[in-house]
Amino acid sequence: MSLCRTWVEEELIPGHIYPIAIAHFMYNGTVVGTGTVEMKLEYDSFSASYVLNLTISDATTNTYVYNSIMILDGNNVNVALFTYAKSYNKGTGLLVVHESIYIPQLTPPINFSVFGLTILNWGEVIGNALIYGGTINLPNTLFMINELATILDQIPFTPSVNITASAFNEYQTITCNVCSGQVSVFVILAYYNATAKQIMVVGFQTIVGGFSSANVQWSIPFNPNC
Amino acid sequence: MSYYYEEEEVDITDIFQLLKTVEQTNPAQYRQLYINTVYQFLYDISVYLQYFPSGTFTLFESDSLTVQIVNNGIQAIYNGQTVLGLLQIAQTISSLLAYDFGLLNSFLSAVYYNLNQIVKQIVPPDNVKQYLQDLYNRLINIG
Numbered sequence: 001m002s003l004c005r006t007w008v009e010e011e012l013i014p015g016h017i018y019p020i021a022i023a024h025f026m027y028n029g030t031v032v033g034t035g036t037v038e039m040k041l042e043y044d045s046f047s048a049s050y051v052l053n054l055t056i057s058d059a060t061t062n063t064y065v066y067n068s069i070m071i072l073d074g075n076n077v078n079v080a081l082f083t084y085a086k087s088y089n090k091g092t093g094l095l096v097v098h099e100s101i102y103i104p105q106l107t108p109p110i111n112f113s114v115f116g117l118t119i120l121n122w123g124e125v126i127g128n129a130l131i132y133g134g135t136i137n138l139p140n141t142l143f144m145i146n147e148l149a150t151i152l153d154q155i156p157f158t159p160s161v162n163i164t165a166s167a168f169n170e171y172q173t174i175t176c177n178v179c180s181g182q183v184s185v186f187v188i189l190a191y192y193n194a195t196a197k198q199i200m201v202v203g204f205q206t207i208v209g210g211f212s213s214a215n216v217q218w219s220i221p222f223n224p225n226c
Numbered sequence: 227m228s229y230y231y232e233e234e235e236v237d238i239t240d241i242f243q244l245l246k247t248v249e250q251t252n253p254a255q256y257r258q259l260y261i262n263t264v265y266q267f268l269y270d271i272s273v274y275l276q277y278f279p280s281g282t283f284t285l286f287e288s289d290s291l292t293v294q295i296v297n298n299g300i301q302a303i304y305n306g307q308t309v310l311g312l313l314q315i316a317q318t319i320s321s322l323l324a325y326d327f328g329l330l331n332s333f334l335s336a337v338y339y340n341l342n343q344i345v346k347q348i349v350p351p352d353n354v355k356q357y358l359q360d361l362y363n364r365l366i367n368i369g
């Protein structure tokens with residue numbers, strides 16, 4: 001599943017996240033019940049993702065039929081929509097639904113911690129922000145690394161933006177003269193704070209044969225239906 | 227039919243004078259040349275980084291800039307900021323040395339001295355020591 005477009009545009013991009021607050025049980029788009037949400041963040045090595053496990057509960061005696069659940073944050077912004085192929089009846093008792101939000105976590109080709117940097121994990125940062133609220137930093141730097149793991153070049157990532165029906169795209173044409181003539185170059189996209197000595201890798205790609213000019217793009221997919 | 231040409235005489239005995247001329251006629255190209263020189267030096271070191279043991283080895287240290295090899299990677303700390311890219315480290319060094327080739331000469335001397343000290347600290351692994359010992363014994367026996 002993907003996070004909602006409104007959440008990506010209104011909170012992730014500006015960088016301020018509000019904690020998840022409530023759940024709306026819905027039937028064909030109409031809210032029929034309200035639930036509480038408990039959250040726990042875990043790392044799933046099988047899918048290489050941070051998983052935000054949600055326990056959605058409605059302890060009221062209300063009865064209704066639902067076929068989707070919308071998760072909202074404390075800023076009343078839609079965060080995630082879970083839709084079901086069939087409808088479920090809530091009886092008069094406690095309703096508990098378990099759902100998960102997966103946030104992929106990359107393992108970069110170089111371990112930046114050897115430079116004394118603190119490694120931030122994109123999935124972990126977002127997951128924790130959805131639980132507790134907080135600040136998110138988007139990538140601001142590109143690192144060019146050769147096959148000997150030498151960082152040849154680092155340049156600011158100041159992208160242009162393009163929004164499609166299901167993704168927020170940032171792209172930039174970069175030049176790296178010292179990358180030409182290399183056997184291959186890893187281009188790593190990261191949030192980097194040289195003063196606080198923090199780094200958070202959000203993407204990388206390999207360019208075989210080196211390059212002097214290249215196009216870099218990264219995307220945040222979103223669910224357009226919520 | 228005969229051809230005649232006059233050889234142009236280029237006096238490169240004073241390389242600094244030549245660089246001065248480039249600096250005055252094309253300052254941007256001169257700075258690029260300077261940065262490239264520093265970059266190439268750092269790149270040449272980087273090729274051998276894999277042979278260094280883990281740990282921190284200082285190549286150059288001043289009030290505002292420290293260049294060091296940290297766990298097989300080159301990094302610089304400039305005014306408290308960590309600089310990782312070789313090109314950016316080269317630019318930082320170039321700026322600090324005010325694009326002066328005379329100062330670069332002093333900088334390189336300092337780095338060479340430190341590299342020399344670092345090499346003395348590196349203890350070869352036992353198998354390499356044994357190999358060298360065997361080689362030594364073989365050579366003196368041949369003699």
